Amino acid sequence: MRSAATVIFCSELYGSRSVLQQLIAQQLILRYRRTLLGYLWTFINPFMMMSVMAVVFSALFKADLKTFAVFLFAGMIPWNFFSSVVTQSGTSFINNEGLIKKIYLPKIIFPLSIAIALLIDSALSFAALFLIIIALGGSLSWSLLFLPISFLLLFLFAMGFGLIMSVATVYFRDLQHVILIAMQGLFFLTPILYKQDALAGKIAALVALNPITPFIALFRMPLIEAAVPSAHLFAQATTIATTTIAVGLFIFIRQEKQIVFRL
Amino acid sequence: MSNIRVEGISLRFRIYHDRSPSLKDYVARIFERNRPSRFSDFWAVRDVSFEICAGDRVGIVGHNGAGKSTLLKALCRVYEPTEGNISIAGRLAPLLEIGAGFHPEFTGRENIYLNGSILGYSKLEIRSIESEVISFAEVEEFIDTPVKYYSTGMYMRLAFSLATAMQPDILVLDEVFAGGDANFMTKAKVRMQSLINKANIMIMVSHDHILLQSLCNRVLWLDHGRLVADGTPDDVIGRYLTGKR
Numbered sequence: 393m394r395s396a397a398t399v400i401f402c403s404e405l406y407g408s409r410s411v412l413q414q415l416i417a418q419q420l421i422l423r424y425r426r427t428l429l430g431y432l433w434t435f436i437n438p439f440m441m442m443s444v445m446a447v448v449f450s451a452l453f454k455a456d457l458k459t460f461a462v463f464l465f466a467g468m469i470p471w472n473f474f475s476s477v478v479t480q481s482g483t484s485f486i487n488n489e490g491l492i493k494k495i496y497l498p499k500i501i502f503p504l505s506i507a508i509a510l511l512i513d514s515a516l517s518f519a520a521l522f523l524i525i526i527a528l529g530g531s532l533s534w535s536l537l538f539l540p541i542s543f544l545l546l547f548l549f550a551m552g553f554g555l556i557m558s559v560a561t562v563y564f565r566d567l568q569h570v571i572l573i574a575m576q577g578l579f580f581l582t583p584i585l586y587k588q589d590a591l592a593g594k595i596a597a598l599v600a601l602n603p604i605t606p607f608i609a610l611f612r613m614p615l616i617e618a619a620v621p622s623a624h625l626f627a628q629a630t631t632i633a634t635t636t637i638a639v640g641l642f643i644f645i646r647q648e649k650q651i652v653f654r655l
Numbered sequence: 656m657s658n659i660r661v662e663g664i665s666l667r668f669r670i671y672h673d674r675s676p677s678l679k680d681y682v683a684r685i686f687e688r689n690r691p692s693r694f695s696d697f698w699a700v701r702d703v704s705f706e707i708c709a710g711d712r713v714g715i716v717g718h719n720g721a722g723k724s725t726l727l728k729a730l731c732r733v734y735e736p737t738e739g740n741i742s743i744a745g746r747l748a749p750l751l752e753i754g755a756g757f758h759p760e761f762t763g764r765e766n767i768y769l770n771g772s773i774l775g776y777s778k779l780e781i782r783s784i785e786s787e788v789i790s791f792a793e794v795e796e797f798i799d800t801p802v803k804y805y806s807t808g809m810y811m812r813l814a815f816s817l818a819t820a821m822q823p824d825i826l827v828l829d830e831v832f833a834g835g836d837a838n839f840m841t842k843a844k845v846r847m848q849s850l851i852n853k854a855n856i857m858i859m860v861s862h863d864h865i866l867l868q869s870l871c872n873r874v875l876w877l878d879h880g881r882l883v884a885d886g887t888p889d890d891v892i893g894r895y896l897t898g899k900r
Contacts, residue, residue, distance in 0.1 A: 410772040418769065422760055494755040495773060496732035564681065649735040653668060 401645060404498045411497060415505035420512060434513055435520045442468050449585055458528045465521045466615040467584035467608050470542070473514040474550045474604060475575045480506045481554030482561040482568050489655045499648050503558045507551050511543065521615075533618035542610035542621075545633040549607060552636030555644045562654050583608060603632050657745030657824045657855040659707040659730065664739030666700040666725055666880075699725040701880040702739075707856055714867035714888060715860045716895050717877035723860040724829055726877065730858065731827055745855060748774070748823030754814030759803035763794055763813055766802055770817055784820040791846070792816040793839070812839055819846055826850060828859035864892050 405412075424433045445468070446461035453460070481503040485492060488502050518539070522532060561567045582604050583591075591599055599605060606629040613621045621629075671694045700722040707713055715723045728734050730741060731749040756773040757766050767788055771781040789798050792812040794805070802810055851857050851870060861867050867874060867888055874891040876884040883900050884891045894900065 410776075410778050414769045414772045418758060418761070422758075425760055491756050491773070493733065494752040495749055497773065652734060 397645065401498070401500075405500060408498050408501055412501045412505055412508075415501060416509045416512075419505060419509035434516050438469070438472065438517045439520050439524075445585075453586075458530075462521070462525055462528065462530065463612070463616055464585065465524065466612045467582075469514055469517045469521065470546050470608055470611045471579065471582060471584050471604070472517075473510055473546060474553075474607070475579070476510050477507045477550035477554045478557055479568075479571055479575060480510070481551075482557040482571050484554075484558050485562050485651055485655065486565075486568075492652055492655060499651060500555075500644065503551070503554050507547065507554060511547055515543070525615075533614070535614040535618050535620050538614045538620050539611065542607070542614070545610060545629050546607045548633040548637040549603070549629075552633070552638070552640030555637075555640030559643055559647045559651065562651050578602070578604070603636075606632065656709045658709065658743070659825065659856065659858075660740075660742045661703060661705050661730075662740045662742075663702050663704050664700060664729060664736040664741060665698055665702055666722075666729060666734055667737040668697045668699055669694045670697050698880050700729065700736075700877075703877075703880075703882045704739075705875065705882065705885060707858065709855050711856055711873055712851070712871045713856075713858045714871035714874040715858070715877060716862075716864070716867065716874060716892060721877040722880040723877055727827055727829055727858065727860060743825070745824035746775075747825040747827060748818075748821065750818055750826065750828050752829075753818045754810065757802055757810070757814060760801050762801055763789070763798040763805070766813070767817055770814070771820075774818065774821075776821060780821065784817075788813070788816045788820050791820075791842070808836065808839075815843055819843075819850055822850060822853050824854065825856045826854040826858070828857070828861075830859075830861055864896070868892060 420431070420434075424430050427433060429436065442465050443461070446457060446464050449455075449464065450457045450460040484502040484506055485499065491497070492499065492502075525532065557567065557571060561571075581599055581602050583599060588596075588599060588605065588609070606625055609625055610621050610629055613619050613625070703726065715726065717723050725734065729736055730743070731747065733749075754770070756770050758769060761769060764785070767785055768778075768781055771784075772778070776784070789795055792809070792815070794809050794813050797805065797809065802813070805813070857870070859867070859870070871888050874884075874886065874888045875882060876891050876895050878900075884894055
C-alpha cells in the first residue's frame, strides 16, 4: 500500500515536470524583470551584501580582508540557501492558495520549485565566489570537485526542513513570523562569521549541536583548506540530510490531501 | 472509453468559528480538554453516488451552496472526498476557473506556456497550439506584453482560447461563460459547442435551464449536498423548478 502510494507520487511528479520547470523559471525571471541589469542582480546582490559584511567584520575581528572574505562567503552562500528555502517554503502553499483551490497539481511542486530556483541562484553565487578567489590571487584546487556533493546533501537537508515548514505553516500561520526570527537566532549559532574551534564553553556545545554546522563545514573544507571533508563529517552530514528529507516527505505525503481544506 | 464512477462520496469542511487555530491555542487545548470545540462540521456533499458513461452529457442543478461546484472540484481531484470513492477513466480537463495561474507580470506568450503546463499540456502540445490560441484570442499585437496591461476582454479571450485549445475526453464546466465583445462571444460559443460535441463525457453546472435542456441528456439535482433526482433534463428541471422531489 505504502509503496503503491510512492509510485503514484513519483509518477505524478514526473508528469508535472513541465509545470515545475515553469514555476522555477517564474521564480528566476520575475525577481529582476524590467530591471536594467536583469539577471546580473543574482550575482551583484549577494556579492555586495557579502562584501559589506566582509569589510565590516574583518575590521571588527582585525582579520585579513582577503582571507576573511573567502572564509565568510564560503559560509554565507550555503547559509543563505538553507534559510531562504526554509522561510520561502513555509509560505509556498499559502501564496499559491488560488491555484491549489482551483486545479489539481501535485503539491510538492510548490516547495520544490522554490528550492530548485534557490539552488540555481546559489550555484551562480559560487561562480561569483570563484571569480573573487581568483581575483584575490588565490588558487582553486581539485577538492572543489567535492562541492556538488556538498550541494546535494545541503539540498536534501533544506528541502526536508522546508517540507515540514510548508505543511506546518498551513496549520499554524504564526510560524511564518516565528521562523524568520528563529533563522536570525540560528544564524549566530552557526559558524559563519566565526570559526567553530574559536568557541569554548556552553556556546561551543550549542553550536556543535546545530544541525547546519556540518553542512557549512562541507563547503568550507574544500574552499578554505583545499581538502576533501573527512569521512566522519561526510557520514554525519549524510545521516542528518537523509533523516530530515525522510521525515519531511513522510509528513508531507501524510498531509498532502488535507492542505487544501486548511487554506 | 471514458467512464466516471462515484461511490457514496461525502465532503466535510471544518468551519472555524473565531480564526485559524494558532500554535498557542493548540498547546492550550492539550491542557483544557473539556473546552467546547471551536469548529463545526459542514457537509458540502453528502453520500452522493452516480455513474457516468461514455456519451453522457450531464447537467447539475441546485440552489446556491448546494454543493455543485464542490462536487465538480472533487471530480477534478482538487478536494479529496472525506468518504467514498471516485474512479475516472479518460483525460479530464478542468475548465473550472479560466485564467487560474495567469501571472500578471508575464507576457501573453509566457502565460500560454505557464498556464498551459498547469492545465496539463506538454511543452510539445503547447508549441503546436500556440499560434492558433493567439490568433483565436485576437491578441497578436500584444502577445509579448505583460498581461497586467491587457484589458479585461483581452485577458479573458486569451484565457478562454488557451483553456479550450485541447480536446479532452471528459469536459467539466462550471457555468459556461464567454467574455469579450459580441463578435468574440459568437466565436467562443461555436468553439465551446465543438468541444462539447467531441468530448466523450461532458459535465456542467449551470443555472441556465434552457442551456441545460439543449446540451444535456441527463440532469442531476443536488440539494444541500444530497442527490435528490437523476433523470432526463425535462423531468428533473421541471421538478427542480416546482420544488417537487
